[in-house]
Amino acid sequence: MTDHAASSSKPASTFAETARKYALFVLLALMLVGFWYAQPAFINSANLFSILQAVSVVAILGVGVSITMSAGGFDLSVGSVAASSVMAASYAMVVLQMNAFETLGLVLLMGAFIGLVNGLLIVRVGVPDLLATLSTMFLLAGLQLIPTGGRSITAGMMLPNGTTATGAYDPAFLILGRGRLFDTVPYPVIVMAVVALLAWFLMERTRWGRVFYAIGGNETAAHLAGAPTKAYRLWAYVISGTLASLGGLIVASRVGRGDVSAGNSLLLDAVAAALIGFAVLDKRRPHVLGTVLGAIFVGVLLNGLTMLNAPYYTQDFVKGVVLVGALALTFGLGKKKR
């Protein structure tokens, strides 16, 4: 019958394939060396950790996005959830006078709840993923302004009802965003590493991750194989919402106030990180390691260019170039025909 299929041995991976697989790692190494050469201060540990700290929120949000993407969905609301979390955390401490731990719990619960709402809209009501999360994105962008009448939240601010807020940011809360472990590793970097490790383990090493991907690949096949596909999709959004609120908490503790414009570019950056991740190891699918590396890649590039005095307004352009390149690498260039 198919004699050729049996007799031929597996082709040795070509140079092009290997190159595509590790392209982003090589580029990252080249960038590090290049920026080091151009600006020796680039490579000192304080700067490298500040890069990681800068990308940690985007990476955490991106992990959530990549989990929803792997289950065949897409969470557009992560930026708004993070922004609302900044406002909610500030409101909880400044107006409701909660302490750091109560605030953490409240905000994470809020993120999970928003994820649940997204998920229910999608699997119960039947709204397509993109549209459902787009509408919650709008809803939250507006909702976060209402309790304070559209103003940022700071200690001693005037509330819409004329009274003055009496609470303040809990100093313990600020450690999350500003503290460093052993005075070197910023806590956000540690949070990012823990989130990435847990999410990587969930998605790549457990049967639950396998089912998330199976649902994204062929929902009918997963359903017929007995997987509770709706529950999985619901969970994907709950995880994404919770991670987004965690990202928001980090922003709040770093900024130390409820800034209405916080998290403006977070959605696009997180989505870009997840998409750049497609190219990492030539996986052509969302994956956690790729997303984190995608975020770091963009962070290193922006930091290096800033050190070389590239103007701030070129940043979005640079991100766009990286994204286009990564996607071309994933889907187009030299892809073998099947």
Added chain:
Amino acid sequence: MPASPNQIVVSVRAIEKSFGPTRALAGADLVVEAGEIVALMGANGAGKSTLVKILSGSISADAGTILLNGKIVSFASPGEAQAAGIATVHQATDQAGAAGLTVAENLTLNELCGTGSFFVSPRSTRKRAKEIAALIDLDLPLDRDFIDLRPAERQLIAIARAVAAKASVLILDEPTSSLSATEADRLFAVLRRLKESGIAILYISHRTGDLAAIADRAVVLRGGKVVASFARPIDFSAAIAAMIGRTLDASAHAGTLSTAPILASIRKARIIPGARPFDLDLRSGEVVAITGTLGSGKSRLLRALFGLETLVEGSFTLDGKPWLSNGPARSIENGVFMVAEDRWASSLLPPEIPGASIAGTIALPHLPRWFPLGILRETRERLVASEAIGRLGIKAQSPDDTLDQLSGGNQQKVVLARWQAAPCRLLLLDEPFQGVDVGARADLIAAIRNSQSGSATLIATSDTEEALEVADRILVMRDHSLYEADGSQEGGLAAVIGSVESAETRADGTGPTS
């Protein structure tokens, strides 16, 4: 296109094509004359579809020449092949036209998309569509949306369009795979008329019955080369032997009535309101096939047993206890497994997804039981997959191969292996031999029959020949009700086909459309 009989329209010489290390075509030669219907036969992976793709311009050959009406041609795109007069009707009928457009618009699609005038009025479209429809005596309401058409009707639209484009070569890829017998007859009548008018037709099919009805000549491909050619009357057993490189004894297992205990039973089942209620008992170790036309209710019965649909009336029992599933998860827990039709849509994952390998595909439904703590151990999956690869003769390099690297028959073996990897009570197979070549079919049948200790198998197939090859007992589904196949013991194939045909003539007038 004026063409005297016996004039060679298309001639393919020493065509070669490799995909990486795989040689899909290794010097194939083929000649089709004007007014001739040539059947192209071959097992999956023999190179049929590669040859079709080269002729229709989707891919280009590595070496060799194509002569069209005496001139050397090469096509860079399907559009060029079409312009040169080679029309292809693909197996997937949803690609035969554009959903959302009417029949009339679809018939005139070529002109709408390219060569026609800039201004299009509904009236001129209708007028032109009528002319095109008349070319093959197509009688369809011109205002109907393409999406509401049956597969057979979609196919006829594609053929009409090819004729209107003055094609000199018509390639049909598995055209009857989704047609009922009467629809196929109608297609054959159209093809005979086209043949009269001098069009050269290349007809690809697995179904020997169809080929016997219309082919003038059969050409058999194996390993990328033409290994045999048969003139009318075509000796199909020799052709099949040439296809698979060995003879196949179509031994029927029917005959011995099982006395094993009843494992599952269906009582007073009514699939749709108004249908005649029926009973069915499945005994332990038994393989039962349900045959009948598309839309007669075979799939519905299987889906109801698996918990994807509910019956209008009636009840199931499994091991003597009432059985009513609320979905696949519950069914699988209780050992009721189903292989749905169309394996890519129902069972397989795209290659970039983790778990799309042979090992992952087999493991998917068993993950909760194999890995109760949630942590995957790939060695376990690989072990099961390696065992299945050996037992079913799956042609693959390792358990890590993704399914798109395998031929249709081997893909189906993997899907079967998935459901044989756990203890089974009732195995439901819906069209398990769809797009599977004869050799792999024999392997699948052996695997189905060998695993029959203590479980029952219920197979739905619209191909009576397949039913005879695999089953102990054959039932006919007609108007959503089950009947014993008349005289399946002595008459064999003829008797079963007879009882299905008589069902078809009745079902076609009143039956549902899909």
